[in-house]
Amino acid sequence: MQVINIGVLGLGTVGSGVVRILRDHQNKISSITGRKLVIKTVVVHDLAKKRNVDLAGINVTDKIDDLINDKDIQIVVEVMGTVTTAKEYIERLLNAGKHIITANKDLIATYGSELAELAGKNNCDLFYEASVAGGIPILRTIVNSFAADRIVEVKGIVNGTTNYIMTQMSQNHVEYQKALQSAQELGFAEPDPTNDVEGIDAAYKMIILTRFAFGMNVTLDDIEVEGISNVDLEDIKQAKELGYNVKLVGIAKLINDRIKVSVGPVLIPEDQPLAAVQNENNAVLVTGAAVGETMFYGPGAGELPTANSVLSDIIAVTKDIVLGTTGSRFNDFSREGKQALATEVVYPYYISLRVKDRPGQMLKITEVMTSVKASFHLILQTELDDDYARVVMTTHKMSEAQLTEILGAVAGLEGIDVIASYKVLPD
Amino acid sequence: MQVINIGVLGLGTVGSGVVRILRDHQNKISSITGRKLVIKTVVVHDLAKKRNVDLAGINVTDKIDDLINDKDIQIVVEVMGTVTTAKEYIERLLNAGKHIITANKDLIATYGSELAELAGKNNCDLFYEASVAGGIPILRTIVNSFAADRIVEVKGIVNGTTNYIMTQMSQNHVEYQKALQSAQELGFAEPDPTNDVEGIDAAYKMIILTRFAFGMNVTLDDIEVEGISNVDLEDIKQAKELGYNVKLVGIAKLINDRIKVSVGPVLIPEDQPLAAVQNENNAVLVTGAAVGETMFYGPGAGELPTANSVLSDIIAVTKDIVLGTTGSRFNDFSREGKQALATEVVYPYYISLRVKDRPGQMLKITEVMTSVKASFHLILQTELDDDYARVVMTTHKMSEAQLTEILGAVAGLEGIDVIASYKVLPD
Known part of the structure; x- marks a missing residue:
């Protein structure tokens, strides 16, 4: 031979x-x-x-x-x-x-x-x-099996370290630092975990997935990246009570034929396949115009x-x-890509605020929401400590532009701080 | 062009x-x-x-x-x-x-x-x-992405009709006949549903998957096939209480380098990815010696x-x-395959019995189990009606040969009938 x-x-x-x-x-x-x-x-x-x-x-x-x-x-x-x-x-x-x-x-x-x-x-x-x-054959699958389809979204849990940490926080109610330490002890996180926990590693993977799924080139600068190092255990617990798992998810989505790529903590409805991906495992969910939703699940590293x-x-x-057929490209799908506009990227959001406990605070928040034509789906107030309350809301769909306005306006309010603002995936 | x-x-x-x-x-x-x-x-x-x-x-x-x-x-x-x-x-x-x-x-x-x-x-x-x-690119994925690995098991929900029926029974507590009728109305089941509900369709798919994953040829006669038309709603509810979803699952498994292929209702621990596959969706779980567990999920038809x-x-x-490279085989992996022996195919089982309510019945069942060296993990008795009780047990691992002996012996007991005996997938 x-x-x-x-x-x-x-x-x-x-x-x-x-x-x-x-x-x-x-x-x-x-x-x-x-x-x-x-x-x-x-x-x-x-x-x-x-x-x-x-x-x-x-x-x-x-x-x-x-x-x-x-x-x-x-x-x-x-x-x-x-x-x-x-x-x-x-x-x-x-x-x-x-x-x-x-x-x-x-x-x-x-x-x-x-x-x-x-x-x-x-x-x-x-x-x-x-x-x-790692172990999920996602790139070759996109090349071979979605060639005739038009992919409209690729989203996934593509970083095992952060998914391990989020799973520990969610299931065992441990704080971020302790979960990170346990990930380091088990070899799921590097001694310097920055690239993983700040979402950079996931963003690199989304760049490659975007090239394969949409034929478009994006750079790290085009991607909205938020890591998990500031995720508050209270928000994970609160989301759970509302029926969601919080995970670091990369999303690349075609909107009016323009592309939007983001990486950040996201609320996933509990009964969705992506919500069930635990610990260091990865999963990529590909939505094709013809085929609908498919998911590819497996070990992300090792x-x-x-x-x-x-x-x-x-x-x-x-x-x-x-x-005798060497030299052809791994991914031969390529087209011009434009970035989606902040006004057309639309999601429901989960927003949690730290609010100094004094009369009229809720009114101020409501005024901000109304001024940008955004609306609540649900609003909850819980006590944080003697002087402060935590206000948690989920919103109806609104654009990134609206979200930016809201966060800017809230930052200008005395005695109200934004703890978190995360996308909520649809049911 | x-x-x-x-x-x-x-x-x-x-x-x-x-x-x-x-x-x-x-x-x-x-x-x-x-x-x-x-x-x-x-x-x-x-x-x-x-x-x-x-x-x-x-x-x-x-x-x-x-x-x-x-x-x-x-x-x-x-x-x-x-x-x-x-x-x-x-x-x-x-x-x-x-x-x-x-x-x-x-x-x-x-x-x-x-x-x-x-x-x-x-x-x-x-x-x-x-x-x-249908929409899951499983065959090409096995050919391209597991070529270097040694697949040890392929199992999956490969029939959308039966998964739709089982999901309806499980979530909405409707009886089999009603769930079938609703599947027929929605176009998920044929007017003559025999091939789907008796597991034949799933068995054909397992034959093809076995060829791709193990390079082995099996025929319909080699496969142990049980459908869902006799599944009792009570067993689905009971399994749920024990933390399991009942689904029609095809399993092809390498045991001591011999092959065992079966299709039948199976209890899947609730927190496993396969248990979350709902309605007409399909999923195939491939376990490789190197890569571990990967799952491919998507629409099974349409x-x-x-x-x-x-x-x-x-x-x-x-x-x-x-x-200029036509003429090579879709699946070029081929080897001699032998059927696994009934003594080496080993699972925990869920067994439910209809037992005439009279003294000494439990003793008889226990004697049967002991005589074939099988043991209980759990045993439950619930009332069925005035004269009959339902006895449900989950067993520790035992071989198919042992199961056959137990079912044979129970069939010989007066006033005790076997309602169901299903494999239980490990946690």
């Missing part, structure tokens, strides 16, 4: 998983591809570091040139992370004719189009299924799930090599 | 949807495939019948030869249903070099391997994504969802035509 040699760049969690699965499932992979896939060389940063995966028969080196100059290596898996260095390496590898598989979402979100063009020029494949929602997505890319490249 | 001509065989719900989507999403499809896809000819049974889809510019005929002998037609979509005639037509079309897309699960479950071989000989594609779980799956097949064929 003909051999296809593979290089791996980086031997962290995912890299080790790739080595492991490729060895464990050798026979099945060969029976499908008609080729023997062999990891020939692994490039690591620190040669001295002890590894907990069997590397027998594999060259281990710290020189990228050992991949670039090895004519026998056809496919390189980049799982080293970082943006600048990884980009430089991948460019050199593509120019040397190597097909690339990467799990690097920051890189693909930022330079995906540029790298895809370079790959095409060199007749190389560039795949990155593992970059979004050694073997993510490595499995890398492997599915390796097999796709191998098939392309065998058939 | 080059044109690819398509023929459609049958113009029912799905056929009309295919005509509609292909016209509505023409531009997107062309931008992805680089070809203009045109429906040239539609073959119908009754030329006089009025159609509620615009057929302008399409030849409408009742002669299959108008497809077979038309050299311009490269792809034929078979959505006419039936097995014998459809098989004959597809064989003639394949021998004439036409690529085939079908939504015909009965046909593919029964003759899929034979037809795949004939397609290969003629260098033709044969795709059937729409045959399982004009546009099913037509969208047909369209994704049409686009896949078109890409193959453009790249």
Whole structure:
């Protein structure tokens, strides 16, 4: 059987998983591809570091040139992370004719189009299924199975760390800091959790999903991003009483043929499939004009799930090599995209306020709502402490522009502070 | 732009949807495939019948030869249903070099391997994504995204009719007959519902899923099939009180490298994603050795969802035509499969009994359980009417062989009848 040699760049969690699965499932992979896939060389940063995966028969080196100059290596898996260095390496590898598989979402979100063009020029494949929602095969599914449909919305829980934290807060009523600490102890959160808890990681994934679902390019600056570090346990409890789970959700939505992408805490009605996604799991809900709502659920991270997505890319490249069809884009859907206007992005909202307990406060809030033509669905007052009350309301649908006006006006009121304003997903 | 001509065989719900989507999403499809896809000819049974889809510019005929002998037609979509005639037509079309897309699960479950071989000989594609779980792209996902993994279990709600009925019984406490009638009125159930409610339709889908997930061929005779027509509303209520939803679930599971496929009512713990699948929706849960649990959720039927799956097949064929790579199998994973033994298929069970109210009855039941070394997890007695009590128990894990022994022994006891014995899915 003909051999296809593979290089791996980086031997962290995912890299080790790739080595492991490729060895464990050798026979099945060969029976499908008609080729023997062999990891020939692994490039690591620190040669001295002890590894907990069997590397027998594999060259281990710290020189990228050992991949670039090895004519026998056809496919390189980049799982080293970082943006600048990884980009430089991948460019050199593509120019040397190597097909690339990467799990690097920051890189693909930022330079995906540029790298895809370079790959095409060199007749190389560039795949990155593992970059979004680890073990869920969402990118290839959008490419293959929604090609004939018109996707109108993609929304999802695409960050396992924040979903773990929100699940702990919601189910066990622990405060944010304690939930974060437990996530760190379990390895679901990094020592510096900023990228996850501030929604940046989810935003990168939404950039990639938006490109696949709508053919449109958006950048981090186009996305309204709010993290979970300020989420108050009281709001989670309050939402629960109203029948909602609060989760960090990324939403990319077509509105009048313009696009709106946002990441933030959102109230999801309890009986919806997305509300049932617990702990470190991910789920992506794709709504097509024809097909309606479909949901793809699974592990969002972890050694073997993510490595499995890398492997599915390796097999796709191998098939392309065998058939002589390499060099076509992972996502070949592309169109001009404009940002939706703040006046046309419309949701019901959950707003919670800290209100100094004195006569006439509710009247002021009502006046603000009326002045921007917004209306309540429900309003609740609970005691916060001696001097302050918490006022919680859910509104009827209103535009982002209206919300901004309301929050601005409330900020100008003495003795009233906004604690939270979250989108509410429809029933 | 080059044109690819398509023929459609049958113009029912799905056929009309295919005509509609292909016209509505023409531009997107062309931008992805680089070809203009045109429906040239539609073959119908009754030329006089009025159609509620615009057929302008399409030849409408009742002669299959108008497809077979038309050299311009490269792809034929078979959505006419039936097995014998459809098989004959597809064989003639394949021998004439036409690529085939079908939504015909009965046909593919029964003759899929034979037809795949004939397609290969003629260098033709044969795709059937729409045959399982309508709008959910489950087959292509298994092929593309689990190729490197070892799937250990596929289970799912793959019949919308029965899931609608079970949801109504569970949520609105209506009896089976009334729920069936409402399903028929809403068009979710056929006038003759036998195939759906007796689990045959689900079994056909499990045959196809088993082939894709495990590479193994099973026939209807290999599958333990139980429908829902005997499900008692009391058992659904009782299960609910114990924290379970009862649903018709198909399970294909690898046990000691042997396969066990079954279809029947099953108790699913309420907090599991599969338990939340309501009404006519479908969901398939795939467990991979590496990736763990993933779930694919969406509409199981309907004009546009099913037509969208047909369209994704049409686009896949078109890409193959453009790249010159037609003739490879939809599912190229195949291995020898043996049936699991009754002694190694192990589940906890829910058993409900109708027991004549007289002293010593519980002792008899306990003696039966003890004699086959099975044990209770829980046992409940409720009154049925003056003379009879209902005894409900959940057991610890036991084998099918043990269950068969218990049911046999109980059948021999005077005044005790088995109402139901259902598998209980683990937490």
